[in-house]
Amino acid sequence: MKGVFITVEGPDGAGKTTVIKELSELIKKNSNQSLTVTREPGGIPISEEIRQVILDPKNTEMDERTEALLYAAARRQHLIEKVLPAKEAGNLILCDRFIDSSIAYQGAGREIGEDEVLKINEFAIEGNYPDLTIYLDVPSEVGIDRINKSRKGDELDRLDRESLAFHEKVRESYLRLVKANPDRIVLIDAQDNIEKVVKNCYDLIKERYPLFFN
Numbered sequence: 012m013k014g015v016f017i018t019v020e021g022p023d024g025a026g027k028t029t030v031i032k033e034l035s036e037l038i039k040k041n042s043n044q045s046l047t048v049t050r051e052p053g054g055i056p057i058s059e060e061i062r063q064v065i066l067d068p069k070n071t072e073m074d075e076r077t078e079a080l081l082y083a084a085a086r087r088q089h090l091i092e093k094v095l096p097a098k099e100a101g102n103l104i105l106c107d108r109f110i111d112s113s114i115a116y117q118g119a120g121r122e123i124g125e126d127e128v129l130k131i132n133e134f135a136i137e138g139n140y141p142d143l144t145i146y147l148d149v150p151s152e153v154g155i156d157r158i159n160k161s162r163k164g165d166e167l168d169r170l171d172r173e174s175l176a177f178h179e180k181v182r183e184s185y186l187r188l189v190k191a192n193p194d195r196i197v198l199i200d201a202q203d204n205i206e207k208v209v210k211n212c213y214d215l216i217k218e219r220y221p222l223f224f225n
Contacts, residue, residue, distance in 0.1 A: 012044075014098035015220050016139075018109040019212075021147035022182045024154025025201045026208065030147060031107055033209045038103065038216070044223045047097040050107035052085035055092045061085040079117040079128050086110065087135040095139065103216075103223050109141055111188050111196070119184030120177050143219055145212055146189055147201035151178040 019034075021027050035048045052062040064070065065081050086109070097104050110132045118125035149157075155178060189196045199211050217224050 012101050012222065014044075014100060014102045014104060015143070015223065016094060016098055016104045016106070016141045017216065018106045018111070018141040018144045019147065020108060020111045020115075020144055020185065020196075021201060022115075022149060022151060022154050022178055022185065024157035025147040025149045026157070026205065027107055027147055029205060030201075030208055030212060031105055033205065034212050034216075035105055037209065037213050038105075041217075041225055042103060042223050043225050045100070045102045047093070047102045047104045048106075049089070049093055049104065051089060051109055051112070052082055054089045054094075054106075057092075058085040058089045075117065075121040075123050078121065079113060079123060079131055082113050082117065083131045083135040086113070086132065090136055090139060103220070106141070109144070110136060111144060111146075111185065114188060115181045115184040120173070120181040122180070125184060125187075141195065143216070144192075144196040145215065146185055146196050146198050147208065148182070148185070148198050149201045151175055151182050153202065154178060154182075 019027050019031055031048065035046060038046055051058070052065060053059045061081050061084060065073075065078060065085075094104060094106065110129075113128050113132050114125050117123055118128035152175060155175060186198075189198050197215055199208060199215070201208055203211075
């Protein structure tokens with residue numbers, strides 16, 4: 012059986028990391044298939060090194076297009092080295108962020124153009140879109156408030172430190188992507204308590220891919 016590539020997206024403060032952690036544990040208990048959990052940028056040594064460059068608060072002079080190209084490069088290597096082999100092996104793959112993040116953050120947030128960023132990333136992924144994307148939605152002010160409460164100033168990366176206006180542009184872009192891709196992207200309200208958010212994500216995956224579960 013061919014594997015399934017599922018991505019989890021959302022603005023900063025949506026709770027992706029926590030949701031993926033608890034969701035993966037729930038899937039492991041109830042699935043009959045191997046599970047691969049990974050993230051972007053990162054997931055493999057080369058992409059993790061690129062991640063450090065992108066998110067380092069010291070790199071204030073980084074050009075917006077340089078940032079977009081670095082994300083695409085990290086994505087390409089991660090896809091080839093980890094995601095596609097896992098899918099070929101029949102695994103269920105949970106990935107923290109993928110192409111939609113670049114469209115929202117660099118295309119809209121950095122204002123270099125959603126279509127331009129899409130083209131860069133289409134070159135990188137060669138048509139290997141996720142089978143399902145779960146978009147965890149929270150209002151921008153809620154997400155920023157969560158970040159500020161959970162992280163100290165020196166723990167904030169370059170994107171965490173951006174303005175409310177930046178994060179609002181990111182969220183608006185995500186919502187456009189949801190509307191434009193109804194078959195692939197499903198919105199989950201991430202303002203609910205974590206248990207409900209995780210359950211909603213789990214139920215969605217199980218409904219879409221029942222053969223992966225006991």
